[in-house]
Amino acid sequence: MKRTLSIISLSELCQLENIENEVIIEIVEYGIVKPVEDSETADWEFETSSVYWIKKAVQLYQDFEIDWLAVALLIELMQQRDSLRKENEFFNNSLNAFCNIKYTRWNNLATMPANIYLI
Amino acid sequence: MEFKDYYKILGVSADAEAQEIKTAYRKLARKYHPDMNPDEGAEEKFKEVAEAYEVLKDKGRRAKFDDLRKYGRQSAGGFEPPPGWQAKRSTGFENEFQFDNQFSDFFNSIFGGGAFQQAHFNGHSQQRQFRGEDVETDLAVFLEETLHQQIKTVAYQLPVYDGKTVRHIKKHLNVKIPQGVSDGERIRLKGQGKPGHGGGEAGDLYLHIRLVPHPLFDVQGADLILTLPVAPWEAALGAKVTVPTLEGSINLTIAPNSQSGKKLRIKGKGLKRKAVTGDLYAILKVIMPPTSNDEANQLWRKLAEINAFDPRTEWGERK
Numbered sequence: 001m002k003r004t005l006s007i008i009s010l011s012e013l014c015q016l017e018n019i020e021n022e023v024i025i026e027i028v029e030y031g032i033v034k035p036v037e038d039s040e041t042a043d044w045e046f047e048t049s050s051v052y053w054i055k056k057a058v059q060l061y062q063d064f065e066i067d068w069l070a071v072a073l074l075i076e077l078m079q080q081r082d083s084l085r086k087e088n089e090f091f092n093n094s095l096n097a098f099c100n101i102k103y104t105r106w107n108n109l110a111t112m113p114a115n116i117y118l119i
Numbered sequence: 120m121e122f123k124d125y126y127k128i129l130g131v132s133a134d135a136e137a138q139e140i141k142t143a144y145r146k147l148a149r150k151y152h153p154d155m156n157p158d159e160g161a162e163e164k165f166k167e168v169a170e171a172y173e174v175l176k177d178k179g180r181r182a183k184f185d186d187l188r189k190y191g192r193q194s195a196g197g198f199e200p201p202p203g204w205q206a207k208r209s210t211g212f213e214n215e216f217q218f219d220n221q222f223s224d225f226f227n228s229i230f231g232g233g234a235f236q237q238a239h240f241n242g243h244s245q246q247r248q249f250r251g252e253d254v255e256t257d258l259a260v261f262l263e264e265t266l267h268q269q270i271k272t273v274a275y276q277l278p279v280y281d282g283k284t285v286r287h288i289k290k291h292l293n294v295k296i297p298q299g300v301s302d303g304e305r306i307r308l309k310g311q312g313k314p315g316h317g318g319g320e321a322g323d324l325y326l327h328i329r330l331v332p333h334p335l336f337d338v339q340g341a342d343l344i345l346t347l348p349v350a351p352w353e354a355a356l357g358a359k360v361t362v363p364t365l366e367g368s369i370n371l372t373i374a375p376n377s378q379s380g381k382k383l384r385i386k387g388k389g390l391k392r393k394a395v396t397g398d399l400y401a402i403l404k405v406i407m408p409p410t411s412n413d414e415a416n417q418l419w420r421k422l423a424e425i426n427a428f429d430p431r432t433e434w435g436e437r438k
Contacts, residue, residue, distance in 0.1 A: 001270065001294075001295060002292050002293065002294045002295070002311065003295060003308075004294060004296065004297060004306045004307065004308055005306065005308070005309060006297065006306050008307065016250065016322075017253075048305055048306055048307040049305045051305065051325070052325070056154075060154065063148055063152060063165075064148055064149075064152070065145070074154075078154070082303070086303075090339055093332070094337060094344065097404075098346060098380075098404055
């Protein structure tokens, strides 16, 4: 039986992923991820879900040669997009359950069914 | 070995200035980066572009590549380096990038691997051991399974390099999934990723939790939403109905004169998270009987006569 872990310490994260301390501090300072508790840097721990975003941040920083502020903005928008997609899916499901209609995006008024358009 | 013309990949001439190379790379990175472009093949294209830039942005590497490009030749068997030319192997890092899978054979044969280091991110570049890469796999979890700790079998594939080729082996792990996992969460299994090299430890496995859509319940945060169909007379007169939850069913009282769309909260019957337990919301949906008969129609008519109700008053006077 394998045990799953949901927390990783700063030192383990740096060592395993070959990322320097200072880089993680930048990533936290720009609000890309935050430690589980607001403690001394050396005692920082992160949720394992954050590791994905830390690695993504390092990757974007290197690939696009952009600064941490831009990385932070990019990641915030990515996360916003993900949650909007999820929310959209939820509303679509609710709409389907309630109206028994398949939701279609009406791109313009001309393609909207007459009975809705004329009200 | 296939020759890669890094200038052609970036779409610049062989005498391009450093700034021109940088601009070309950035434009292509914007176009093909896997985070910007989900199309199939974009990621491969980006890797090629990144490799070209890795070589051309560095003066030393660019000079070496220029020599090879000038004096090597293309033959039927592929690209041949000029006579006497030998890839410089520095400090025993030979296989680093072959394992890493990041760069092409062509890159590895010219620059060995030791020549390239991940600049300031790589605090351990002098080690000869290499830790295996982390691996991520999606794990489908049913809503019911999040209520208690579960043991699930995770099946995934790992690429294994046997010194010549890369094979994919299937792995199965029995894993304890903690109670209260949520959609999109990632949990870690130490040492279950790609194997390390030169005695280095294995990478980790990350399980990306995906909640399977439920036929009855929608998820909103820790709450569950259920559409509860009721007959018109149940909505009018009130009723006691049996409602499913994730764990067994419960009885629910519908108040008389309930509106379609009304939300009924059933406390504590949502999803269980580490800190909170969500609620279940039943949303009433009044359903007309699909067929009618004379007797029923008579009763409806009677209802219409005694009710001065107009559901469309908000629209105002209409002709």
